[in-house]
Amino acid sequence: MSNGISLKELAAELNLAPSTVSRALNDSYEISEATKKKVVSMAEKLNYQPNPFARSLRENKSKTIAVIIPERINNFFAQVMDGIEEVTHEHGFHLLVYSTHEDVEKEKKIVSLLQNRRADAIVMSVSSQTSDVSHLTKLYERELPIIFFDRICSEIPTTKFITNDYESAFQGTKHLIQQGCKKIAFLMLSKELSITKERHRGYLDALNEAGLAPEPTFSMHCCLNEEENIQSITQLLKSQNRPDGILSSVEKLAIATYHAVRKTDLRIPDDLKIITFSNMSSAGLLSPSLSTITQPALTIGQECAKLLIKKLTKPKHTDLIDQTIVIPSQITIRESTLVR
Amino acid sequence: MSNGISLKELAAELNLAPSTVSRALNDSYEISEATKKKVVSMAEKLNYQPNPFARSLRENKSKTIAVIIPERINNFFAQVMDGIEEVTHEHGFHLLVYSTHEDVEKEKKIVSLLQNRRADAIVMSVSSQTSDVSHLTKLYERELPIIFFDRICSEIPTTKFITNDYESAFQGTKHLIQQGCKKIAFLMLSKELSITKERHRGYLDALNEAGLAPEPTFSMHCCLNEEENIQSITQLLKSQNRPDGILSSVEKLAIATYHAVRKTDLRIPDDLKIITFSNMSSAGLLSPSLSTITQPALTIGQECAKLLIKKLTKPKHTDLIDQTIVIPSQITIRESTLVR
DNA sequence: TTGTAAGCGTTATCAA
DNA sequence: TTGATAACGCTTACAA
Numbered sequence: 001m002s003n004g005i006s007l008k009e010l011a012a013e014l015n016l017a018p019s020t021v022s023r024a025l026n027d028s029y030e031i032s033e034a035t036k037k038k039v040v041s042m043a044e045k046l047n048y049q050p051n052p053f054a055r056s057l058r059e060n061k062s063k064t065i066a067v068i069i070p071e072r073i074n075n076f077f078a079q080v081m082d083g084i085e086e087v088t089h090e091h092g093f094h095l096l097v098y099s100t101h102e103d104v105e106k107e108k109k110i111v112s113l114l115q116n117r118r119a120d121a122i123v124m125s126v127s128s129q130t131s132d133v134s135h136l137t138k139l140y141e142r143e144l145p146i147i148f149f150d151r152i153c154s155e156i157p158t159t160k161f162i163t164n165d166y167e168s169a170f171q172g173t174k175h176l177i178q179q180g181c182k183k184i185a186f187l188m189l190s191k192e193l194s195i196t197k198e199r200h201r202g203y204l205d206a207l208n209e210a211g212l213a214p215e216p217t218f219s220m221h222c223c224l225n226e227e228e229n230i231q232s233i234t235q236l237l238k239s240q241n242r243p244d245g246i247l248s249s250v251e252k253l254a255i256a257t258y259h260a261v262r263k264t265d266l267r268i269p270d271d272l273k274i275i276t277f278s279n280m281s282s283a284g285l286l287s288p289s290l291s292t293i294t295q296p297a298l299t300i301g302q303e304c305a306k307l308l309i310k311k312l313t314k315p316k317h318t319d320l321i322d323q324t325i326v327i328p329s330q331i332t333i334r335e336s337t338l339v340r
Numbered sequence: 341m342s343n344g345i346s347l348k349e350l351a352a353e354l355n356l357a358p359s360t361v362s363r364a365l366n367d368s369y370e371i372s373e374a375t376k377k378k379v380v381s382m383a384e385k386l387n388y389q390p391n392p393f394a395r396s397l398r399e400n401k402s403k404t405i406a407v408i409i410p411e412r413i414n415n416f417f418a419q420v421m422d423g424i425e426e427v428t429h430e431h432g433f434h435l436l437v438y439s440t441h442e443d444v445e446k447e448k449k450i451v452s453l454l455q456n457r458r459a460d461a462i463v464m465s466v467s468s469q470t471s472d473v474s475h476l477t478k479l480y481e482r483e484l485p486i487i488f489f490d491r492i493c494s495e496i497p498t499t500k501f502i503t504n505d506y507e508s509a510f511q512g513t514k515h516l517i518q519q520g521c522k523k524i525a526f527l528m529l530s531k532e533l534s535i536t537k538e539r540h541r542g543y544l545d546a547l548n549e550a551g552l553a554p555e556p557t558f559s560m561h562c563c564l565n566e567e568e569n570i571q572s573i574t575q576l577l578k579s580q581n582r583p584d585g586i587l588s589s590v591e592k593l594a595i596a597t598y599h600a601v602r603k604t605d606l607r608i609p610d611d612l613k614i615i616t617f618s619n620m621s622s623a624g625l626l627s628p629s630l631s632t633i634t635q636p637a638l639t640i641g642q643e644c645a646k647l648l649i650k651k652l653t654k655p656k657h658t659d660l661i662d663q664t665i666v667i668p669s670q671i672t673i674r675e676s677t678l679v680r
Numbered sequence: 681t682t683g684t685a686a687g688c689g690t691t692a693t694c695a696a
Numbered sequence: 697t698t699g700a701t702a703a704c705g706c707t708t709a710c711a712a
Contacts, residue, residue, distance in 0.1 A: 398705080
């Protein structure tokens with residue numbers, strides 16, 4: 001009883017062949033309306049639930065999509081997940097979720113776990129430690145549909161969803177310049193990350209356009225340890241030639257900066273202006289409120305899912321061609337970049 | 341090629357019977373070391389990956405756990421998930437994740453989807469709309485292991501992990517009283533929620549202990565719409581007989597209060613003090629910084645997972661007896677409840 | 681120590 | 697329109 005009833009048992013109850021019952025439940029044109037009705041009502045009465053594994057085994061697909069993200073405690077990724085879930089659930093898909101915690105080794109392990117087609121497809125954003133991508137290439141060679149979002153992997157020819165990283169960073173930097181900043185620093189997680197590269201490019205180009213010389217030490221690599229980051233940012237802020245503006249390429253480094261500022265005599269925005277890529281909902285409640293570049297997280301998730309569904313539903317029709325789809329971010333100016 | 345090699349094919353390659361290969365790969369005592377080595381190395385060479393569905397079908401278990409949470413964009417649930425993932429991954433389990441978005445109908449649908457044993461067990465925190473729990477009872481009757489955390493379902497006799505809701509609310513309220521508050525309001529999501537009931541009890545008892553009469557209109561039910569909540573809290577704050585202290589039973593209502601306060605002439609903590617249950621990492625950076633009751637989210641997740649693993653590994657040994665495990669929260673006092 | 685065969689619960693092919 | 701049978705890929709009695 002604990003395990004429910006099987007198709008065979010249901011068939012026995014109805015004095016029908018299992019194949020007939022199967023077809024009836026799958027609404028096959030071959031079955032008479034009368035039997036269909038009988039079957040369906042008996043199935044409901046006995047609360048018949050098809051065994052998903054038998055079906056997966058037979059049909060060679062699992063109705064499951066795997067999502068790999070670098071971290072869960074991050075509004076951006078949470079919103080993307082919501083978007084993916086919204087669309088995939090409509091189509092009866094389930095979501096296996098994995099977090100790498102920004103650790104390549106964990107990422108490799110997860111990816112290797114997925115080689116057995118437990119999931120029909122993968123949606124992922126790579127860890128900040130990921131530079132060698134052979135584990136991802138292997139998936140692609142196995143013809144496991146995979147698409148990337150945000151932190152993409154350029155070596156793999158598949159669809160990618162990103163925001164306008166270059167443009168947003170350019171605009172963000174330009175905004176700092178317009179607010180009077182002369183010495184602008186760029187905070188980044190890892191130089192390997194696709195988003196780092198693009199955002200850094202935008203930052204550099206905006207400086208150039210304004211005739212500001214990019215100071216090498218102002219392009220600052222941070223690590224995964226928040227305390228260390230606060231330390232090094234504090235040091236940067238206390239240095240002789242300190243920046244008067246910061247473009248942070250990820251939210252957590254802006255937060256670290258807020259903490260760092262409290263270890264100095266500086267005030268935001270008077271002595272230091274800051275704008276960051278972030279989907280934090282409480283950005284407007286911080287002290288001071290934080291200017292942000294907000295990514296279209298929900299849309300990114302929805303679009304990833306839509307594309308995947310299309311691919312999985314009409315296998316030969318749509319290919320996951322090597323195309324990068326850009327959905328623009330939105331800049332919200334708040335106190336942290338005000339002139340006063 | 342796209343689908344990998346099967347056990348049968350691997351066996352053929354080795355001139356062995358499939359059963360022998362199966363046993364060798366599962367490190368059975370019956371197989372000689374020599375063949376084991378041969379098999380394992382060939383399996384590696386050909387990158388053999390066992391089909392998880394065949395295995396699940398045969399063994400009647402999926403190595404998968406379903407987690408149902410009310411929302412993803414919430415540090416508490418994200419941290420719980422991290423805890424669950426950490427422990428379950430160690431034991432080779434996969435995680436199916438579902439968000440109800442606080443919607444009972446969605447919760448029912450998800451739960452019904454899980455009746456077919458796609459997952460070996462369920463960990464969940466019920467939606468704030470959940471009052472009728474027949475959909476959950478059905479799961480229990482199907483003998484699908486289920487455990488609850490945070491927002492529990494008292495009707496179902498199984499293990500539950502919660503924090504010391506009553507005690508924390510009591511202490512939080514007492515703290516407000518000690519800081520001079522005389523008219524303390526309590527903000528809650530839904531009165532059906534287990535956490536609401538306990539926290540409200542703690543709040544009331546603390547008032548009583550201090551000889552403060554609980555004002556009925558100060559026990560305020562909020563809804564799921566942030567704008568509406570901001571409106572009604574604003575109204576409360578602008579009323580003749582407004583509260584001078586607030587205990588918020590969930591984070592989002594504290595955030596709504598911060599927004600509401602900005603629509604009034606009041607200042608926190610001078611005119612209104614507030615403390616909330618919250619796992620927000622940036623509570624200390626808000627303006628003013630927010631006093632919080634922080635739940636042991638990671639630990640709750642880990643403990644849920646440990647118990648489940650034990651249950652799934654030694655089925656007859658440990659039972660999911662009706663026991664509620666309490667892990668205490670931690671109160672952090674910040675500016676929002678200061679006297680100045 | 682290894683091999684043979686049955687069976688898990690479906691669906692698809694072929695036959696009736 | 698329905699039924700018998702095989703097959704998906706694996707594990708496990710039972711046999712050798």
